[in-house]
Amino acid sequence: MKTICINCPLGCPIEVTESGGKILVRGNTCKRGHDYGVTEYLRPVRTVTTLVTREDGAVVSVKTSAPVPKDSIFELQRHIKTLRVPLAVKRGDTVERNALGLGADIVVTGVPPVAR
């Protein structure tokens, strides 16, 4: 697998391979780069930030309370689209616990201003 290390502006192009049960990282110039490579290879995770529709049709911004597996992002996004939050929802409220069993809650991060 090839990727770019995001730990610093250097942006080392790194390559991760596995042979004989051992994970090999090449191209990194520091320890953090090595660890990044291993994580990205074994279990890349991302915090998802997106929108949920409120009862009145407005959108409310949400995030996952913890990073979720990268390959589950679209499945999660499709699921979040089916959710509806009440008018009274506010920042910090949990919309759903342990969404899709991925181990992260869907949490409200911002609500739009009340329509004039």
Added chain:
Amino acid sequence: MKETDVIVIGGGVVGCATADALARRGASVVLLEKGDDVAVGASRANSGIVHAGYDCEPGTLKARFNRRGNEMMWRLVRELNVPHRKCGSLVAAPEGGEEGLRQLLDRAKKNGVRAEIISRERALDIEPNLADKVSSCLYAPDAGIVSPYKLTIKLAERAVLNGAEVVTEAEVTAIACVDGKYVLSTQKGDFKCRVVVNCAGAGAAGINAAAGAETFETEFRRGDYFVLDTTEGCNVSTVVFPLPTAAGKGILVAPTADGNVIYGPTSVPVAGADTAVASDALDEIRRAVPLTYARPAFNKCIRVYAGVRAIVGHDFTVEESRLRKNFFTVAGICSPGLTAAPAIAEYLVGLIGEKMPLAERSDAVTVLPHAPRLTELSDDEINAFVAHNPAWGRIVCRCEKVTEAEIVAAVHSPVPAVTVDAVKRRVRAGMGRCQGGFCAPRVMEIIARETGVPLSAVRKGGAGSEIAVIKVGEADYD
């Protein structure tokens, strides 16, 4: 089916001036415009110059209507409250260009237009930023600038206030002759009338063909422009032309009536009314401007645009069809068409007056009710306005300082602005340096609210130009 005395086809400046002139003289008028608003063709994308008229070939309709139009323009823009400035114009000639200036001066005399050849020193008093190469100039004190789309819109508004009807998105698809009357088919229904005035600009040939009137070839020439920030406005005092060539008046530097500066136009032959800006044309302007103007400021560009001139032969065509009675053709209204528009309308009133009684109505609206702008109000007026209507205190377009109240008024004006661009042409929201980056979503909300449509139905301009195309969550993921 609605029946009127006259149908004007085309909501450009000539069509709107004609509808206005007829309505004020008691004719019942419908104006059919295929676009989403008036002033969406050549009338919104030109130099906005009120030409003095020195360069038209003597004896032509261009020469006649230019001179008369210039005379009429300055009162008209005051009646309509259209931004304007009678700032004069210069033709800036390099050494060796004196002969060219003398030819223009000769034409000016024949056309009855005030002009004189002045030295570089005198010219610098008028425009301090002339290029070093400029050695003498032709000065025409009666030239000036006007907001071309504002003029067109205000003419349409006055026509409506005097009883005319403006129907937009009504493209004329067929013209039939029934019992000596014309029936025009559009997607907004059929319209019947005695007299048709074809002011369809780039589409005039097609309308003539549909009516069975004389056919003609139209030549199209695109003109590209740079628009500069209003911060450059103080650096250009007058309209600066180069010496004219066979291709036209050349690439000018001019202030605009709204305080910007324009560089352009080019003159590029095109197949049809294609207003896509070409990058090599922009390069041509970049090369041309320094020849007459010493302070080019291309880094202050806020917008590039292009308009297309529809050219039919060497002169304007303004005449009744010999094949179709009561059908008038107005075609080939390229430069100086904006200046000439009121004079063309006046001439048409004379021709149509032979068909039906037309007399100045005593009750006609002449001076348009003033549409106030925040930037023109005194402090006391602002506070009085805000106290009466808080929307006067809510600035939507911060570059041009346009309030919600002004936008709401534009949406409900006699020729309603129901698209983002239509609002922009009326009140300048989105016309500034951020080009609507900040205010466009807010303008969309106001249009949606005031016209009772969802945000997704609000358009930038013509049909199919919706901006908010998918509601979040409703996209098809596959």
Added chain:
Amino acid sequence: MTDFDVVVIGGGPAGMAAALAADAEGARTLIVERDNRLGGILNQCIHAGFGLHYFGEELTGPEYAGRFVERVEKSRAQVALESMVLSLTDDRKVTYLSPEKGLVRINAGAVVLAMGCRERTAGAIALAGTRPAGVYTAGAAQRLCNIEGYLVGKRVVILGSGDIGLIMARRMTLEGAKVARVIELMPYSSGLKRNIVQCLDDFGIPINYAHTVTRIEGSPRMTGLYYAPVDERRRPVMSEEKYEPCDCLLLSVGLIPENDLLAGTEVERDGVTSGAVVDERRMTSVEGIFSCGNVLHVHDLVDNVSREAETAGRHAALYALGESETALHCYDARGERGVRYVLPQKLHADSGKVELFFRVDNVYRSCRIVAESGGRTLYSGRRLVLAPGEMEKIVVDTTGLDAPVTVRLEL
């Protein structure tokens, strides 16, 4: 007689932090904000990545703003919402307009400029072709998406790899649009590495470096665009022009400090940053007028905006309360080889340790940053890599400063 000690123009991250710092010094403080809520552009930045430095945790934009809003609400600082400042004078008379109060004129002991920045537009880069629906700045598209709940296109191209453009690539993709490609004029991205990886690579969105959009096609709705590689002078090689069908082009081609208000003042401007010239207190060339955040120079981390605004707000309060003291001697700080600008541009002698922020003019690997004054080395340090997209910072000691300061790169 002043109406407020400190008037802060703008209630985004810079304005809120400045007002809180001024309030903490005991200054009577007012925030004038044009929107109907505080938070500024952060309200539409729903992605994460804010606050790692300031709060020690990763927050989304609305959350970062929310923390400051709560602090402002608990402070004594007053807030005028839906209030747009129309003019500012050198003697610190501020005029604003609001639907509630009409025109309001206030005399301020000190003014803090915190109006943020705006985006460069298609017009500013003289983009050729048609002018249809579908061409927007990335920030306008972000607002329509994240606040209004609408996407502005189904098949999208992004010109410019600034962070907002990259963030919008991911946002539009997550919401179901197809981002066909990102096109970047320079041979490198002006955005953060993290955004290249997590916004483009994660979704397989290609990026064309050293390319530009040559013209837009379609009217009244965009149907596609042409793009081409550029030569060393960044002019498109038209013989290699390619077509990309799309109904939307988002522009992320630069941010410009929103300093229109300075037109009525004598505040000196920096030609490189487009912001004011300031000293280490963030005071401009006009006494009592301070500047901070993106209206001063465009930042890439909001955390730095908050810190800078605190400096400006605190010194604005001290100035207004008559407690501001600086040495008489003030020296220029400027960038030399490889350094586009240095901020602050003025340094007072004996003002302690001062952070100098700067941006480089290209990507440099393995080089040394050197700051000198009158032949004396104030700073020298190695960096593995420097890029224009990332603001750099060094700390210099101004004790005994007696000559201008220069910052340069040694390769």
